[in-house]
Amino acid sequence: MLNADESKSGPSTYQQIAERSGVKVPTVIDTLSKFCKDGPVASLNPRRNPNSDVANLKATGDIQAKVIAKACTKAPEGRVRWTLTLLEEEMAVILETKLSRSTIGRILQKNDLRPHLSEYWCIPPQADAEFVAAMEDVLDVYQQPYDEKYPLWCMDEKPFQLLDESRRPLPMRPGDITRIDDEYIRNGTVSVFCFIQPHT
Numbered sequence: 001m002l003n004a005d006e007s008k009s010g011p012s013t014y015q016q017i018a019e020r021s022g023v024k025v026p027t028v029i030d031t032l033s034k035f036c037k038d039g040p041v042a043s044l045n046p047r048r049n050p051n052s053d054v055a056n057l058k059a060t061g062d063i064q065a066k067v068i069a070k071a072c073t074k075a076p077e078g079r080v081r082w083t084l085t086l087l088e089e090e091m092a093v094i095l096e097t098k099l100s101r102s103t104i105g106r107i108l109q110k111n112d113l114r115p116h117l118s119e120y121w122c123i124p125p126q127a128d129a130e131f132v133a134a135m136e137d138v139l140d141v142y143q144q145p146y147d148e149k150y151p152l153w154c155m156d157e158k159p160f161q162l163l164d165e166s167r168r169p170l171p172m173r174p175g176d177i178t179r180i181d182d183e184y185i186r187n188g189t190v191s192v193f194c195f196i197q198p199h200t
Contacts, residue, residue, distance in 0.1 A: 001045065004032060059103050067091060067107045069097070071115050082115040086107075146199040156194045162187035 003020040004012065006187035009178050018025045059067075070090055075081050084101040108114065123131045141152065163184045170179040 001031065001035065001040070059099065063095060063099070064107050064111075066094060067104055068111055068113065070094065071108060071113050073100055075115075081118065087115075105140070142198065151197050152199055154196050154198055158192045158194070159189055160192045161189050 005019045006012070012020075014025045014028045018028045021028065031043050068086065071087060076086065076090075079086065084105055085192055087104050088099065088101050091104065134189065142150070146152075164187050166183045166185050167181040169181070172178040
């Protein structure tokens with residue numbers, strides 16, 4: 001209301017009031033509308049859906065602690081990680097009351113917990129020293145001068161999926177590009193091996 005006061009800051013747009021107040025534009029419109037229709041007391045009491053999580057405020061500190069504790073455990077058998085739906089089902093059993101997915105999501109977000117994300121690595125952290133030592137051996141070989149009697153060969157491998165067309169593509173013609181059906185036939189996979197001599 002203070003940020004909308006024209007006598008202090010002059011006329012402002014809803015967006016400017018929202019930015020100064022730290023709220024969204026719909027909140028500004030709703031608050032000003034209630035102020036004009038029903039007066040200042042009504043404008044300070046936001047209407048809430050009686051069934052909303054904010055209105056019920058079921059997530060007390062104790063409940064939040066239980067949600068966090070469960071989210072930090074291993075996921076149920078057959079599941080890779082916890083999802084909001086799984087947590088919702090599990091918490092209904094533990095708490096004997098229903099917490100919505102959005103409430104659980106807010107609890108996790110507030111505590112910077114993201115069970116749907118995982119970090120992968122190629123080399124486990126406990127093997128870092130061993131990996132670095134092996135890498136330095138390889139790099140030492142790369143530093144050796146070229147010897148045509150004993151050339152340095154490197155090999156790399158890439159998995160490759162073999163696909164076939166389910167329908168014949170329509171060929172390119174003047175003014176039009178080749179048109180290929182997005183449906184395809186899987187013909188298995190192969191490995192492509194590439195051999196190079198880095199010095200040559």
